[in-house]
Structure formats: structure tokens, C-alpha cells
Amino acid sequence: xxxxxxxxxxxxxxxxxxxxxxxxxxxxxxxxxxxxxxxxxxxxxxxxxxxxxxxxxxxxxxxxxxxxxxxxxxxxxxxxxxxxxxxxxxxxxxxxxxxxxxxxxxxxxxxxxxxxxxxxxxxxxxxxxxxxxxxxxxxxxxxxxxxxxxxxxxxxxxxxxxxxxxxxxxxxxxxxxxxxxxxxxxxxxxxxxxxxxxxxxxxxxxxxxxxxxxxxxxxxxxxxxxxxxxxxxxxxxxxxxxxxxxxxxxxxxxxxxxxxxxxxxxxxxxxxxxxxxxxxxxxxxxxxxxxxxxxxxxxxxxxxxxxxxxxxxxxxxxxxxxxxxxxxxxxxxxxxxxxxxxxxxxxxxxxxxxx
Amino acid sequence: xxxxxxxxxxxxxxxxxxxxxxxxxxxxxxxxxxxxxxxxxxxxxxxxxxxxxxxxxxxxxxxxxxxxxxxxxxxxxxxxxxxxxxxxxxxxxxxxxxxxxxxxxxxxxxxxxxxxxxxxxxxxxxxxxxxxxxxxxxxxxxxxxxxxxxxxxxxxxxxxxxxxxxxxxxxxxxxxxxxxxxxxxxxxxxxxxxxxxxxxxxxxxxxxxxxxxxxxxxxxxxxxxxxxxxxxx
Numbered sequence: 001x002x003x004x005x006x007x008x009x010x011x012x013x014x015x016x017x018x019x020x021x022x023x024x025x026x027x028x029x030x031x032x033x034x035x036x037x038x039x040x041x042x043x044x045x046x047x048x049x050x051x052x053x054x055x056x057x058x059x060x061x062x063x064x065x066x067x068x069x070x071x072x073x074x075x076x077x078x079x080x081x082x083x084x085x086x087x088x089x090x091x092x093x094x095x096x097x098x099x100x101x102x103x104x105x106x107x108x109x110x111x112x113x114x115x116x117x118x119x120x121x122x123x124x125x126x127x128x129x130x131x132x133x134x135x136x137x138x139x140x141x142x143x144x145x146x147x148x149x150x151x152x153x154x155x156x157x158x159x160x161x162x163x164x165x166x167x168x169x170x171x172x173x174x175x176x177x178x179x180x181x182x183x184x185x186x187x188x189x190x191x192x193x194x195x196x197x198x199x200x201x202x203x204x205x206x207x208x209x210x211x212x213x214x215x216x217x218x219x220x221x222x223x224x225x226x227x228x229x230x231x232x233x234x235x236x237x238x239x240x241x242x243x244x245x246x247x248x249x250x251x252x253x254x255x256x257x258x259x260x261x262x263x264x265x266x267x268x269x270x271x272x273x274x275x276x277x278x279x280x281x282x283x284x285x286x287x288x289x290x291x292x293x294x295x296x297x298x299x300x301x302x303x304x305x306x307x308x309x310x311x312x313x314x315x316x317x318x319x320x321x322x323x324x325x326x327x328x329x330x331x332x333x334x335x336x337x338x339x340x341x342x343x344x345x346x347x348x349x350x351x352x353x354x355x
Numbered sequence: 356x357x358x359x360x361x362x363x364x365x366x367x368x369x370x371x372x373x374x375x376x377x378x379x380x381x382x383x384x385x386x387x388x389x390x391x392x393x394x395x396x397x398x399x400x401x402x403x404x405x406x407x408x409x410x411x412x413x414x415x416x417x418x419x420x421x422x423x424x425x426x427x428x429x430x431x432x433x434x435x436x437x438x439x440x441x442x443x444x445x446x447x448x449x450x451x452x453x454x455x456x457x458x459x460x461x462x463x464x465x466x467x468x469x470x471x472x473x474x475x476x477x478x479x480x481x482x483x484x485x486x487x488x489x490x491x492x493x494x495x496x497x498x499x500x501x502x503x504x505x506x507x508x509x510x511x512x513x514x515x516x517x518x519x520x521x522x523x524x525x526x527x528x529x530x531x532x533x534x535x536x537x538x539x540x541x542x543x544x545x546x547x548x549x550x551x552x553x554x555x556x557x558x559x560x561x562x563x564x565x566x567x568x569x570x571x572x573x574x575x576x577x578x579x580x581x582x583x584x585x586x587x588x
Contacts, residue, residue, distance in 0.1 A: 079486035148488050
């Protein structure tokens, strides 16, 4: 378990943040400038705060009141940087094995083959980092951190420098990493989509402070998010693949009390997935729509309203036990006569999916 | 090509120059790397003073440097007498003294080149190596040094070329003794001072040009080889 508590004043910026992280993925989430990266650098030992304490499993790595500071190379925390930072003078293979020289004997030397396989980087091993694509570089960088046998993996916006296609390329690997590597991960991101797909717990940062801590579905509902982040806000649902329709490239997943059809990027029945339904992609109809291209039309009841900005409101819909959200205009609400308890249909235009 | 055949004395001067220059470069390299690192990466009181002292041989008249060496490292000099009393070792009128003079004269060029290449090494890569468990000394050996290698090679070649051409400080410090301290430059100078020595001076000049040019080509080749390793093939 990781416990962090940091106080720092740098010019006008004041940081006073603390949280604890257990197994799984803890996301440090917030806009740029909110102090996420500063906080994760303190955890890694790359920055020394004016006052703070970092403890990992009874191992005190930083305690300014005792004058204790363990340098980064003795912390055994893997760090994946936004810009990969591969060594240009070493091949991909030697980049990957760099950390092995320094990992303590007797530590679990995670097998090179397993990591290479997990990240799909076998064809890159003999190449110099300079001619890898951005996505390939980032995967090698993740592998390099894993192979140093870390006790904790820190990932600082690992996808931020990549375009959407590269992000989509790496996200499944990150989800596999979370499920297979068994190392706790602190994942820094400003992206609602990434956090929604990967995180088990979200620590939301704002202006150097922890604004909220909770599960992705609690934090990403929207109330806490900024206007920009709200564009991607929505419901996060845990689900299991029930069946696969190979002919149409679709899968039917079971999210508790509701079945949802999703595009199938190679799923198999019984697989656990996570769905992110952005509220901007949910429409509300008072009668069951017909002759419509959307695959998912869910019957539910209105559970509540919440005012949003610019004449928009968020509608909370109860579909069985599952809650999903729709963003509509206040004008539409009045025109359709929507009220709490009314039965409606939710038309879901898109579902983002993480394995 | 008959006129190019070197006499025994001329060969001796060429061999001595190569030996003196090689020893000067190799022995000053560790100090050059250490001081370049201090100047490139650390902050300490007196840094500009150190920088000034390192660069002094570049701007002082070589004769002045030679004289300063004589009064510090000569048999009667402050350090020279101690070396002689304790180890029975002296630089005076020995080829080792010529190597010391050449090392001092080439030092600013070596440090400058290494310092520039070290400053160009991305410290974020060193940070990354640290998070992978590498102690600072290992980070230096496995990341900083290899990435600064082109500058280190260039610094060695510059220092070597300077040593091949060094004349003033050497002749002032260790004189011009054939077979012991008479380097290529000193031999050319001596030949120009005797009647009928022009042909010998010319032969040694051709050798000097060949060695210097060879060093330049070698540095180009090494720099290109190392540069290519870091980039796409």
C-alpha cells in the first residue's frame, strides 16, 4: 500500500495533497497544472518537496520531518514517462534489459519473453529506438519499466503525446497489464476516457489539492468535472461478454440488468470488460424509436436531473440497477415533459470499450 | 620518392612525437572527463575560476606555460622536487615532461569538446536510468558517457593534434634533446637552423601533414559511426 502526503509552495502554486493507493490502478486525474505530475515525481523520488511523506508497505521512502529521503534508484518504482525516454544508443532489447542489471537478486525477474509477449514488441527487439513509432516507443518504455522488477508502476500521461489511433493501439495493452502484471499502478492522466477504462480508483486533483477520491463511476459522472472534461463524462459499467456475433463483428455484453451490443474487437464469451457510455452520446425518447441505426435502445426510468452549464442538464436514468446519464437541453426536457419517475427510452449512440 | 626516406634521427623524432602525444592524450583523458563533468553538470563555488584556469594555456603564450611548468614541475620546482624526493621521478628533460607539457596545452581543447557534448546529453534520460535502479555512477557510465562519446573522441583528437604541434611550452620546459625531448616540431625547427637542413625539414613537414590529416579523417569517421548508431540506419 502506498501512502503519499505532500506540501509544497512554489511561487503562486501551492500543493497540499495526500492519498493512499492499494492494488490495481489508482488514477491521478485532473487538468494540466493541477499538480499530478509533481505529485508522481515526488513518489518516484525525482523531486523533493518542502514537506512530505511517502510510505510504501512500511518502507518509509520520504519523511521530511525525519530528514529521510531514499533516492529514486533505491525505491524500485518503475516510471513510464510521457515521452518514453528510451536510450538512443541502445537497441530495443538492451533498453528492455537495462533495468535488469540493477534489480536485486532474488527479486522476481519478470521474464523478458512474457513482457515482450504482453506488449507485442517481439518484432522490434533488434531495432534502434530512433525508428520506432510513438506507440511502439511507449510500449517499449512500459516493458523497460516492468523488467526492472518494480514494486509499483508510475505512469505519467503515457498516452498524452500520441494521436488517437496510437492511443487506441496501446489502451488494450494497458488493460492487460493491469489484469496480468499484478503490480499496483499509479496512472496520471487528464483524459476521462483513459481513466474510465483503466482505473479502479480515481484521485481527482485540482489546483494542487485532492478534490475528490472515489471509483471511476463516482468521479466521472460529471458534477466534479470541468467544462472541458465534461465533454467525455458519462457512465462507467462493469460487464461480461455473453456472446459474440462473428458475422456482424458484434458482441453482446451483460452489464448487470442490461444487455448492450458493442462492436467486437476480438472479444470472447465470458471475458470481463468495462464500458464507458459518454453522456453526450445518449439521447432520450419518450416512445420506443423505430427505424433508427442505433443498436442500443434501453428502457428505463428517469431517476433525477442535475443542472449543467449553458442551458444543458444531465439526466440520470435507471435501467434496472444500472445508472446511465444523458446530456440534453433544458428546452428538450420541458418540451418532452420529462419528470422523475417517467418511463423513457435511452438511445445510446456509442459505447467505448476496454478489455 | 627517394627524398622522402627519413634518416634515423628523423624517425626518432616522429616516433617520439607519436609516443608523447598518445601518452599525453590518454593520461589527461580521465581528468578531462572529470573536469568537463564538473563544468557541465554541477554548480559549486569557484566554478568560473576552475574554468578560467583550464582555459589559461589556450590564451597564455606557450613559453609562459612552459616556464610555469619549469618552476613547478622542474627538479627544483615546488611539486617537482617533492616528486623527486618521494618517488625519484622527474619530468625535467625527459620525454614524460614533454608529454606533461603537451597534455596541459591540449587540455582546454579536450575539456571544451567533452563539456559541450555532455551538456547536450538529455538529463531526462539520466533520470529515467535512475528510476530503473541505476546508481548515479552507473548512470554516468551507461548513459552519459556513451551519449557524449562523439565529443569525447573529438576532444581526444583535438588534444592529440595540439600535442603533435606543441613547440613553445615543450622546448621551454624540457629543452630540445634528440631522442628524449626532441619532438617533430622541435626537430623541424632545429633542421631549419642548420645549413642544408631544409630537405630534412621538408620531409618531416610532409609527415606532420600526413599525421594531422589522418587524425582529422579518423575523427570524422568515428563521429559519423557513432552518430549513425544513435539514429536510423
